[in-house]
Amino acid sequence: MNFVFTARFILAFTGGLVVFSLGWVNPALLWAGLCFDLALIGAALVDAARTPLRGSFTVRRTCAERFALGSGNTVTIEVKSHSPLPLTLWLKDEHPPEMEVQGREGQFVLPARGTAALAYELTTPARGRFQFGDIAVRLLSPWGLVWRQTSVPAAESVKVYPDFRAAQRQVIEAYRVGRQGERRQRLRGQGREFESLREFVTGDELRHVAWAASARRGKLVTRQYQIERSQSIILMVDCGRLMTARIGNFTKLDYAVNAALAVAYVAVAGGDQAGLLTFTRRVDDFLPPKPGAGQLGTILELLHDVQPQMLEPSYARAFAHINRYCRRRSLVILLTDVVDADASSDLLAHTASLIPRHLPLIVTIGDRDLRAFVKPRPASLDDVYAQSVAEELLAQREQALNRITELGGLALDVPTGQLSPALVNRYLEVKTRGLI
Template identity: 50%
Template sequence: MIFTRRFFILLAIGALPLAFVWTMPALKYGMIAYDLLLFALAWIDARRAEKPEAFTIERHLPHRLMIGAENEVVITLRHQCPRRLSFILKDEYPPALELRGERIFQLTPIRQRSSDGMPVSKMREATARYHLYASVRGDYEFGDLVIRYDAPWGLVTKQARIPAAEHVKVYPNLHEARKYELQARHNRQLLMGLRRTRLRGQGREFESLRDYVRGDELRHISWTATARRGRMTTRQYQTERNQSIVVMLDAGRLMTSRPASDNEHLAKLSKLDHAINATLAIAYVAASGGDNIGLLVFNRQVASYLPPQRGHAQLNAMIEALYNVKPQMAEPSYARAFQYLSNNCKRRSLVVILTDLVDSEASAELLSYTATLLPRHLPLIVTIGDNDLRALVTQPPADISAVYQQSVAEELVQQ
């Protein structure tokens, strides 16, 4: 219970007779009675005020909070009390998230009315909105909602804490990944009117049988079909469809750095965040095309592994596996990662390795372990460039210190 401005004004009015107490001592008893009456009225006013249980307050969050985006939070307050109430509302949002907008709101719920001005129902409703910007993925906690409202006579303000604590997850930015899915769908729609061409003689997927002609490879001859038909028969192959893709994501020390960027949102993302966004972009395109997609996250150990599967269930599993991936301040173990993949992924796959390299020794180590995937898998190494290093190399040095910095940067870029 908090005393209002009206209460203190009335209390001050009751103190005015103090100027006459020296000449009229009996006034002090009237002052004491006045003050006791005022405090009694304030207590009665607090008792007459609506209970917090009469209010329904709900916090509505997006289905997934995303990194690098302004996530809208909507708070709805409803009640059916007969009198018009005004509220001061405060939400206890996670302090690690950046607030965009006001944290404290003044709400006056009103009844919804029809076009002719008549109230539709007795329910009064008001809505507050604000945005939270997330620069780091992971788990966060919202606290309770706190409201204040005046009692009927306006002598006291009641404060109540509405239980609304909840656990939320901040995911990678899925909007950026979906852009590539839409582009892939657009490209497939452009090809729908074209005649389907089978790329015979390429790939490893069986297509049909035909008579042997001079020049065909002997290894493609089907001896069982030859014996059955009584003439030389060879197998035809076509480019594989519904292929498997495995993304190997490096979560080691070098992925903690933040590449320079003129974009405010991109500048707050680490290399690991960019790699995760690229992983999800590949996953969305693969899922929309009916391909199998898998994931292997590694640092010194294999942190998580999802065998290649197709469908949106696999895509959701990858999103859950990636939202809380944290880089370790240690060098990644390529040996453990590639050995694990070789032991657990037997089907031929396109293996996309998202990593970062800083010197020739690390590059040589990565290439040596990548070669162990051949010929079963087709590896593709993708590294994240450093725009700040390239900019430092191209700009003219201003002094001797800048010359040394440019030399180091050029050596790193060449490696």
């Protein structure tokens, strides 16, 4: 049966049953109630037959090609009428069950040969590929006794990507709001790419004096430099066991992926070449550094389905891959986490292999829950033990980061909530200081 009775039918049918139940008072009421309900059922069947589904309307789902992790994504169900009469419709979309939904169904009147739309919002809990189902449609019959129902084939898959919208906002924030003026003041004199000559002033470094030009002009002249463009940035993302830890609604890997994407957007916008390497026990994906917006699309595609695995990461294989296939000096940004001495020593040993050819920036993703243990005054013996463990782990992490700095690399330890802006700012700082 491809129809269901409406509230109007049920109310009328119930009235007939009430009359039927009074048959013990008057037998005529018994027959009257019975005939009324039978006639009502017959009318409903005729009403259903007079409600053609085919050709009355068309339904289409539209949504963005790319869903962003953790943000609202709008889905629209568009309906177009082919009937000369108004139609009353009820729609319900079969959204991916893993996603949180707001308002995926609704009822409305469609004007004669008119159009209408039902919009609702989905919030995505994870990256990857998800599946939409069909669209359920009910059409109210002319007499309002039944809903004719059908299912419009609309199965499709959708990809959920890292939060590229936040990455795009990071570019705007870095280059148009707070950082642009600061960068303009700091560009000259600290980069690697020659820009122009100017008269020497007190405070300029002697190593920047252009002696030949000074001799020709009869006064000291200094070289001005600007930040070198088209430098090489390699983003290394650890997908191992420690990155499975959840902070709020997302894993540490989710935060790392979002931060890597933000840096890639800013780097490409600034004219640099961005590359990507993901690894666990082996190198899973490697994308050599290249410039241009097309590289961003490739990075986004590689990152959309990266998932953490319960495996120990092999820093040796990851860094060996960088040394083997990246001959040009690069800023190598490793997004990882370390919580014990063994992991720290392994990371340190192989980080040293990158220096001096490359400049490593080791980013450890801080656990805000771990820091929360050491702040309050312990209220019990269990709290004392928990604080002791947390303090030991934090101390080991600090020693490892200090050792990286001593070796000639860079280190950054930041909580997940501040990871993307902090990493983008550190990248810009490295550029302005001409360290690459």
